[in-house]
Amino acid sequence: MFAALGTKVTLVEALSRVLPLSSVDEDCSKVLQREMKKRKILVHLGRMVNAIEERSEMLQVIIEPSTLLSAPTNKTKGSITVSVDKVLVCIGRTPNSENMGLETIGLETDDNGWIKTNERLETNVANIYAIGDVLGPQKIMLAHVASAEGIIAADNAMGDDRNMNYRAVPGAIFTSPEVANVGLTESQARGQGHDIRSDIALFRTVGKAHVIGDIAGQVKIVSEVDTGGILGVHIIGPGAADLIAEATVAIQMKATTRDLAGTIHAHPTLSEVILEASSLAIDKPRHA
Ligand SMILES: Cc1cc2nc3c(=O)[nH]c(=O)nc-3n(C[C@H](O)[C@H](O)[C@H](O)COP(=O)(O)OP(=O)(O)OC[C@H]3O[C@@H](n4cnc5c(N)ncnc54)[C@H](O)[C@@H]3O)c2cc1C
Numbered sequence: 001m002f003a004a005l006g007t008k009v010t011l012v013e014a015l016s017r018v019l020p021l022s023s024v025d026e027d028c029s030k031v032l033q034r035e036m037k038k039r040k041i042l043v044h045l046g047r048m049v050n051a052i053e054e055r056s057e058m059l060q061v062i063i064e065p066s067t068l069l070s071a072p073t074n075k076t077k078g079s080i081t082v083s084v085d086k087v088l089v090c091i092g093r094t095p096n097s098e099n100m101g102l103e104t105i106g107l108e109t110d111d112n113g114w115i116k117t118n119e120r121l122e123t124n125v126a127n128i129y130a131i132g133d134v135l136g137p138q139k140i141m142l143a144h145v146a147s148a149e150g151i152i153a154a155d156n157a158m159g160d161d162r163n164m165n166y167r168a169v170p171g172a173i174f175t176s177p178e179v180a181n182v183g184l185t186e187s188q189a190r191g192q193g194h195d196i197r198s199d200i201a202l203f204r205t206v207g208k209a210h211v212i213g214d215i216a217g218q219v220k221i222v223s224e225v226d227t228g229g230i231l232g233v234h235i236i237g238p239g240a241a242d243l244i245a246e247a248t249v250a251i252q253m254k255a256t257t258r259d260l261a262g263t264i265h266a267h268p269t270l271s272e273v274i275l276e277a278s279s280l281a282i283d284k285p286r287h288a
Contacts, residue, residue, distance in 0.1 A: 003039045004176050010042040010082050012049055012171030014066040023171050025185045025220055025234035027200070030235060035177055035216055046076035049087075058083045093141065097134055112136065119163040121153040129153035140169050140210050142178045167250040172241035180244035183251045186222050199257075199278035203237040205287050208268040214238040219277040221247075221257060228256035228282065239270045246274055257281035 002008045013020065015030040018036070036043055050064040063080045095113035104111065108116050108124045109284035114136030121129045131153050139145070145166075152164045173179040189196045204215040217237020223230050233247030250260055260278035263272045279286050 001174070001176055003036070003041050008040070010044065010061075011036065012044045012047055012061075012063055014046070014048045014068045016046055016069060017174075018043060018045070019173060019179060020189065021171075023181055023185065024173070024179060025181060025232075026065075026187070027218070027220060028179050028234050028236040031217060032175055032179060038216075044076075044080070046073065049082070049089075050079075052087055055083075058085065059081065059087055061087060062197050064267060071092070076147055084101075091135060091138075093133065095134055095136065110136070114138075120156045120161065121149055121164055122156065127157070129157055131199065139164075140171075142169070142171065145169055170244045170246050170248045172244060172248070174241065177237050178212070178240035179236045180240040181232065181234045182244055182248045183230065185232055185234065186220075188221050189231045194231060197225050197281065198222050199280040201273050201280060203270070203273050206268070206270065206272040206278055208237060208270050208272065211268060212238060219273045221260075221274075221277045221281050222283050223257045228258050230255055230257060230260070233274075233277075235273075237270075237273070243270060243274060246271060 011018065011115070017026065018033050019029050023196075033043055034126040037048070044063055046066045046069050047063045048066045048068070049061055053060045053062070061082045061084055063082060065076045065078075069076075074234070082120050095109070097109055097113045097115060105125055105128070108130060110116055115130040115134050117123050117130050117135060121131055123130050130158060131149035133141045135149070139149075152162050155162050166184060170180060170182045184192070184197050186196065198220055200218050200220045203209040204218045208216045213257055214237070217235070219237070220234045221230060222232040222234070230250050233244065235243055235247075257278045261275065261284065263275070265275040276286055
């Protein structure tokens with residue numbers, strides 16, 4: 001976003017790809033990095049900021065090989081210094097559950113301080129529920145997850161018996177282009193023993209992308225070979241954060257690629273890229 005506003009941006013990432021989140025498809029990271037390069041964003045992967053020094057009203061950022069990767073490559077060896085006006089730091093979150101007296105009521109947290117709950121979002125203390133970021137990264141730290149958890153916890157506190165389901169949680173990242181995902185990545189699906197296929201449709205294959213002049217990006221559908229059951233959808237491109245809603249409903253309803261490919265999508269809209277990807281997934285591409 002800053003680059004789009006004309007700022008010269010340098011990005012430093014300690015791991016080996018941009019957006020190195022387990023929920024983000026590796027191909028989305030590659031496309032995003034390619035688009036960043038087109039926007040002249042300098043990306044340093046496998047490197048960490050070691051120190052920031054103030055010198056003549058500028059900040060000297062000293063960038064070293066990452067200690068989070070096993071060995072530096074030729075690209076990441078040595079130290080680099082970048083001179084900048086501003087530094088934005090965006091690295092991880094920690095719980096804020098200390099000094100609240102949780103221990104006085106015997107409420108359990110894990111070793112890192114995240115509050116433990118069961119599927120009903122009840123803590124180990126009867127009638128005390130917890131929701132949101134304080135449950136930690138295992139439960140997905142997003143605003144809409146906190147909101148959904150709040151409803152489940154409130155219903156249970158009022159006598160209902162509902163479990164929180166994290167199977168169909170959409171994630172949206174407001175980079176340019178946007179990235180959005182729901183369900184499993186290819187590697188997560190394989191890791192869970194699924195026999196999968198991955199089908200990719202490019203935004204450039206749909207007319208609306210050309211109409212709005214924004215053709216970079218793709219949709220990837222990860223589905224089960226036998227059943228066509230949709231396990232994950234990964235989008236990078238225009239409107240990704242909105243388009244993921246269709247994929248979220250599909251996963252929530254346990255839809256198959258055949259269901260999506262058999263659904264009429266309005267023309268000309270960006271949603272046709274999902275139609276294209278699902279048509280590929282049943283070996284009936286429309287514009288191949
Ligand atoms: C930079 C950034 C960008 C984000 N972007 C997105 C996004 O685009 N989409 C998305 O879905 N999520 C996003 N998130 C995550 C989202 O903000 C959180 O998942 C969400 O706010 C969690 O809600 P919560 O109610 O659990 O916690 P919070 O929103 O953090 O609310 C907790 C509240 O409790 C208060 N508090 C803390 N201790 C005490 C105390 N002892 N007594 C009383 N009050 C206390 C805090 O001040 C705070 O107001 C982003 C987070 C960050 C940091």
